[in-house]
Amino acid sequence: MISILKKTCIVLFMILSAGVVFAQSKVVSEKKLVQTLEKNKKADVVFVSEISLDGFSVASDDSVSLPLFSGSAIKLVSGMDMTNISERLAYKKGKHKVTFTVKDASSKTYAITAIDGIESVSEYTTRLENERIAAEKRAKEQRQANLTRLAIQVVLPELENVTGSEKNWIAGQIQDKLKSNMQEYLSMKTLVDAKSEAAIVKAQKESESSARDEASAIELGKITTAKFALFSKIRKTGKGYIITADFTDLTTGEQMASATSKEYSEVEYLYGSTGAVDELTIAIADKLQLPLSAINRSVLSSGSSGFSVDEQLALAKENEEKFKKMMAQYDSDLARLSVSNDISSVENKKKIEAEKALLAEKQKSEQKRQQELAEQKKRADADAKLEAERSIALKTQRDKMAKDAAAKAAEVRKMKIAKQGVLGQINIIESKKKALVEIRNSVEARSQELFAQLEKERKSEEQRIRNKSYSTVEMENGKPTQAAKERREKQVIKSYEDLTNKFFADCDAVAQSTMSQQNALLTEIRNDQKTLTTKRTVSSMGEELKVSFGSYEGSMNGWNTYLSLYSDGVLLYTDSFIVGYEALNGKKAPDMAAELDDNVIEEYTNNVDMYNSLLTRGDPIIYFELDYTANAEDDDKPSEYKFNFNKIRVINTVSEKTVQTSTLSKVLPRTMKPAQDLRELVGIKIKEQARFDPQKYAVEVYMVKGKLRAEAAKLAAWDIKWANFFGSSKMIASPYGDYEMLSTKVTQETYTTVMGENPSKTKSKYYYLPVTNVSWYDAIYFCNKLSKEFGLTPVYAVGGNTDVASWGYRVHNGDGIYSDITWNTKADGFRLPTEDEMEVAKSTGYYIRDLAELMWGRRCYDWNHFEWSYIYHADCGYDNVGFRVVRTISK
Structure with a gap:
């Protein structure tokens, strides 16, 4: 009962309590x-x-x-x-x-x-922080996207205290290297815009001098389609060189990144591998927060010569992706420039086409390199699978060799990098050529502007003269007199001549302003080209010489080895050979057919296995040196070089002893890209001179036809001498072959001048009449003497001798030549025309003033196999109607 009462009270209490809470x-x-x-x-x-x-x-x-x-x-x-x-x-x-x-x-x-x-407040604070981080990430991603999507103008570096020969070319070399690095490592879209670069530099200096403001920054951004610009300065100090670089947003004037290199003692270190430009590339990437892979960072900071096979393969794959993006950029730029006829657009298009061609070669080189590395990687993977089967002693010996070699290789690389081959020197020569070409192009651009002004002034002055009112003394019956009209025409001609001569003088003044610079560069280039013949050595411890290893060939007692020489990523030379077992082990391989001791064979097998493991893994137990020289070809082969590869040496890394030498004696041609043409520019001034007065500007006439000035001067001098020698007769080039023919028959005057006598039966006081009564032998004698007169190579030889004095033939009275007569088909001297050449002349009348001249002579077969000749052979008698001569020429 008490228990029930207790429970009832508890329930009532709970009900009352609930009521209180609800209330x-x-x-x-x-x-x-x-x-x-x-x-x-x-x-x-x-x-x-x-x-x-x-x-x-x-x-x-x-x-x-x-x-x-x-x-x-x-x-x-x-x-x-x-x-x-x-x-x-x-x-x-x-x-x-x-x-x-x-x-x-x-x-x-x-x-x-x-x-x-x-x-809650803490939740709000956390959200805000997360949003800030996300916003910064988005801004960073957007900025990175802009930096790789929008164009950047790499401006020609400014020089400070740089004097002497370096002043003419170093800025262009650094600009090219910066541009290449921005593209290859930072994936930026570099812009080639020759026209806007000078304006950008000028605006930038004005902006800085007036404490850059928004207005000047906006004006700077209007000059070019580039969103960003990379400004740099090369400063020469007492101890070396320093480069500073400023990365600027052209539309806002914001300096987004600034970096300064350390001091480099030699100018080559500025643009060389792991030099100042590579150092700046890393700094700019970090300050702009652009991604730079660990491999590329390592390449820029310390080079790739010490990379393992896996690292080299990864680098090759990264390069392939970079090259694809760069090729797409070039295609886009070319499509944009193809719709413009502006002079600078045409110039920029040529530059991009040259860079695209160079990139295509790099791609091919990279693909080949990848194939070699992939094969070596397969063998390295196969070697790794055998690791468990190797003895402890063998692995210990191998790893010790690898460790010793790696330590020694680091020391060797420091020495060898400073001893790179002739390629670096060629790149400097090409940079100097580029600087010279750009100076000439700038002179030509100014000349083009002057010519456009000339055409306007010619037209304006002609209209002014023709529209002038005639004065009283110039009128007759209300009309201008004939004399007055002629006077006006003479005034127009005089005005035309005066303005044109002023144009020539203005062009000369423009050219003269850069002439000392041009001459200095040209002298340096010539001197540098001469030094190329000095033997150079390139090492696989550097960046240019790459080596990969194949399988061991038991029959050859050595490893298949593939060697490739690169320049700026382009393959110049490749070769394969065997690195012998003796070179690595110091002992000859046993004769497998004669050796009966299994212990010897087992030791041989273990050693081959150990060296195979070291080589395929890429451990630098040996390195290679390649000796070679280069020769610069003549100017009519722009940027062409001939490489002479002499010897390959295999060197033990630890002992630094040469363990194998291979003689090559291989010669390979190579055209550097973009090719820089050193030949004098046939510009608007020369073309106008050739058109304006061919007699006064005879040299320029030949230059317009594509001849070098030296050759053009020689040909012009030839024309003067020819005119003095032949009078009105001319050599006229055939449009159908590589020869030219005398426009008339050989005259009595010419024949007498050359031969000292006139054999014609009917001699005339009019020496321009054809010489007659001449035999075939007389004619070839005449041809050789005429060739000598003009410094040409004689065509005909008797008994192998072209000197007519040795022939023993009496001119005109001779009864023939009985030694072998040969014809040098490549000689540029005078000869008799062939039947085909005369048939062309007869059918076209191209050379003949009077077609009746062709009705002479009859064909007489030359028994010395010269084809039919249009002059009587001695066996047929003497010619009584005259003959012509021709000369082989090169187009």
Whole structure:
């Protein structure tokens, strides 16, 4: 009974307690909230309502303002942490469940103690931080995208204290290297815009001198289609050279990154592998927060010569991807430039086409390199599978050799990198050529501007002269006299001549302003070309000579070895040979057929296995040196070189002793790209001179036809001598072959001048009449003497001798030549025409002033196999109608 009573009391207590709790908390609708709070008399009641908090604000005294309570007697205060409450409410809009607690019932003051559905202060802070990080990441990604999507102009570096020969070419070399690095390593879209570069430099200097402002920065950005520019300066110090680089946003003027290289003692170290430009590339990448792979960072900082096979293969694959992107950029740039006929666009297009051709060669070289490395990687993987089967002693010996070789290789590389081959010198020569060509192009561009001005002035002056009113003394019967008209025409001609001669003088002045610079560069180039014949050595410890290893050939007692020589990523030379077992082991391989001791064969097998493992893994236990020289070809073969590869040496890395030498004696031609043509530019001035007065500008006439100035001068001098010698007769080039023919028969005057007599039966005081009564032997005698007169190679030889004095033949009275007569078909001297050549002349009349001249002579077969000749052979008698001569020429 007591137990039941106890339970009943507990239940009643719980019911009463629940009633008390419910009484302390009331849920009120938004519509009745204000009215309920105003009528409330209890101090311990808590009200909860789902309401809109639009317009919610908190004052500095913690009083709360809410539109719902405007006009009521209710006072609201903050009873919770209201930090950044507006932002927290805005993040999650809509109605919120709000808890109101009585602060003071008598004054109807309520505190807002909870707002459900919004972030806590810590959650809000965390979200804000995450958003900041995400925004920075997006901004970084956008900036990186812009840096690789929008074009960058690599501006020609400024020089400070750089004097002497370096001043003429070093800026171009550094610009090319910077441009290449921006493309290859930072994936930037570099822009070639020769026209805008000078304007950019000028605007940049003006901007800096006036404390760069937004207006000048915007003006700078209008000059070029590039979004960014890389400005640099090469400064020569007392101890060496320093390069500084500034990466600038052209549209805002913001200097986005700035870097300065360390001091380099030699100028070659600025642009060479791991030099100043490579150092700056890393610094710019880091400051712009651009991704730079670990492999590329290592290549730029320390080179790739010490890479393992896996690292080399990874680098080759990265290069392949870079080259694809660069090729796509070139195609895009060419498509853009192809729609423009602007002079600078044409020039830029040629540059890009040359760079694209060079890139295509790099791609081919990279593909070949990948194939070699892939094969070596396969053998290295196969070798790794055999690792468990090897003895501890063999592995210990191998690893010790690898460790010793690696330590020694690091020392050797430092020495060998400074001893790179002739390729670096060729690149300098090509840089100097490029500088010279660009100077000439700038002179030509200015000459083109002067010519455009000349044409306008010619037209304007002609109109002025022709439109002038005739004066009284120039009129007759109301019309201008004939003399007055002729006077006007002469004035037009005089004006034309005066303006044209002024154009020539202005062009000469422009050229003269750079002549000393041009001459200095040309002298340097010639001197550098002479030094190329000095033997050079390139080492596989450097960046240019690459070696990979194939399988062991038991029959040859050595390893297949593939050697490739590169220049700026382009394959110049490749070869394969055997590195013998003796070169690595120091002992001869046993004769497998004669050796009966199994222990000897086992030792031989273990050693081959050990060296095979070392070679395929890429451990530098040996390195290679290649001796070679180069010769620069003549100017009519722009940027062509002939490489003479002499010897390959295999050197033990640890002992540094030469263990094998192979003689090559191989000669290979090579055209460097882009090719720089050193021949004098046949520009608008020379073309106008040739057109304006062929007699006055005879040399220029030949230059317009594509001849070098030296050759053109020789040909012009030839023309003068020929005119003095032959009078009105000329040598006229055939449009159908590589020869030219005399426009008339050989005259009595000419024949007498050369031979000292006139054999013609009917001699005439008019020496321009043809010589007659001449035999075939007389004619070839005449041809050889005429060739000697003009310094040409004689065509005919008797008994192998071209000197007519040795022939023993009496001219005109001779009865023939009885020794063998030969014809040098490649000689450029005078000879008799062949039947085919005369048939062409007869059918076209191309050389003949009077076709009746062709009705002479009859064919007489030359028994010395010269084909039919249009002059009587001695066996047929003497010719009585005359003969012509021709000369083989090269187009």
